Amino acid sequence: MSPRPSDRRSFLKTSVATAAAVSVPYIFTSQDARADEQKSSESNDRPLVGCIGTGSRWNAVGPNAMQLGDVVAVCDVDANHANGAKKKVTDIQSKKGVQRDVDVYEDYQKILDRNDIEIVTIVTTDHWHSKIAIEAMKAGKDVYCEKPLTLTIDEGKKICQVAKETGRVFQVGTQQRSEMGLKFLQAIALIQAGRIGDVQHVAVAIGGSPTSNSIPVVDVPSGLNWEKWLGQAPLVDYRWAKEGKQTKTRCHYEFRWWYEYSGGKLTDWGAHHVDIAQWGIGQNGDGQGASSIEPIYAKHPVEFKDGMPLQDDRYNCATNFHVKATFDNGVVMDIKDSHQDELGFNNGIMFTGTKGRFLVNRGKIVGAPIDELKDNPLPENAIAEVYGGKDPARSNAHMANFFECVKTRKLPISDVFTHHRALTTCHLSNIAIRLNRSLKWDPKSEQILGDDQANAMQSREARKGYEVTV
Structure with a gap:
């Protein structure tokens, strides 16, 4: 669906204020930290993980991944989510004695471009899963992606094709198969x-x-890159309302x-x-x-x-x-x-x-x-x-199965x-x-x-x- 002319004008109006905040992607990195990460990865068998999408569901997926690997970067088109994830990662890993700087990105390509990152978790909206997953596999990353994996049948065909061509390990977040x-x-x-x-x-x-x-159409919240959130989907206005105790958006x-x-x-x-x-x-x-x-x-x-x-x-x-x-x-x-x-x-x-x-x-x-x-x-x-x-009678079984398969290169339980x-x-x-x-x-x-x-x-x-x- 394309927005009506009046909606498009509204979209442009509400996006102008946001554009100033998001036109320059937020990227916080440390060259010294990157060098330390490379040294650590050579002496530590815990894989380095990049997290793409850090909304509500990531609050389970991210900590599960941190039980088995070290998160070194987080990414989200909502700066509020991304910065909150950085804090959560830092807090969890520091309690385990893992002292790492955690880089924050708006553009997921920054994670895919990093040679030190071996695994990515994808916990974005459904309509973004396929594009990110395909590009992650082609970039040499093993992938843990939340369900549902695709928005269309054609996307599923493409993911299966690239998985076969690249040989990457790919676990879908259908935890009922493990837990x-x-x-x-x-x-x-x-x-x-x-x-x-x-x-x-x-x-x-x-x-x-x-x-x-x-x-109703409302202003885009501060820190959210709405145009990038929409991604492949049609360009439409941001809508939000409160109906009783429920948020509708x-x-x-x-x-x-x-x-x-x-x-x-x-x-x-x-x-x-x-x-x-x-x-x-x-x-x-x-x-x-x-x-x-x-x-x-x-x-x-x-x-x-x-x-x-x-x-x-x-x-x-x-x-x-x-x-x-x-x-x-x-x-x-x-x-x-x-x-x-x-x-x-x-x-x-x-x-x-x-x-x-x-x-x-x-x-x-x-x-x-x-x-x-x-x-x-x-x-x-x-x-x-x-x-x-395998023995599924353990905590964090679904993520553990994925990390085991990353080592063995076998097919995970939710392929x-x-x-x-x-x-x-x-x-x-x-x-x-x-x-x-x-x-x-x-x-x-x-x-x-x-x-x-x-x-x-x-x-x-x-x-x-x-x-x-x-």
Whole structure:
């Protein structure tokens, strides 16, 4: 969506004041510190890490990375986030006896240009993930990137291509594969052990996106480079409002509810639950995936035409939805905001097989097959085998798995290839509900069949200067 003429004038007006503050990227470095870092890296087997994106989610990812490596630089287009991250890194590392200057950048290329940095964490908005990740791999960095990895199917294809070409280790931040009390690993182990027979149906509940009233145009906050935050997305005004106790905005955290920057709950939580669901039914490998996507119903907070929202002043992702995905192996997956059957649940995955069923989410794993474990437990190594022979029963397991793979050069537990297959189902679901029609998908050629308009929505047009190239 392009801003209306009046909006563009407003954008330019509100951006002028910010431009003075951000036109010269903030870069704080120390030549002596850089020399000290190089010496330290030669004598210390802890990898040096650069953190790209330091908003709310980074407050978990960053400290987890600091348990296993030393952060030497942070980057964010919001100077408030970047400077806060520098302080947090300095405080955490100094308590561990690590005395390092931490460089602060606005431009992530400054991190990718550094030869001393081996690993980058990417915890930006979803629409920035792919460009940064691809350029990081091509710059020789191993990557830990938060989910959902991509905004479009085409971005996933490109990431998989570059990962193969560069051989970089890449972990996606789908922590359900490592942590959450091992409930999801137990679920996969149960299925692989044949405890529910052949899986026939999967019900996935992931919640619906919130709504907002019309969000007014306001001045860009001090320290935020709004134009760079938008990146590949269309140039629009900054919007912010307070509705009761909730903040409504196009920006930090709330970007999830705008198709321009994310995919609503279908990618925000689908990245977790659809991933586990496809793992459970054996449909996350190369050439696998759904063959048809049928939108049963969907409710959006704004009107759509040709798959595009007609209003730009409020959230536009689906608040309620039901999508039916059918796989070539005969399994049907119903993806809903919530399931209202006799076992109605608002979040989780219900696996149903020829011998029984069970429900798993972050709080519990329940059902007759679980009860039967008291008398017929899984083999002692069953979960470890699901986890690639490693022991996931430890703190910080997901990040630890990544750092281990950086050393061994093996595929981590949440690799880009399986994640791309799961997200493809999520992206196809969004395309189907935005166009309000069923889609036929060829998972081998990765093309939508007989629908040029839908196929075009595998990608998006990037704003000039922010293209994603391989």
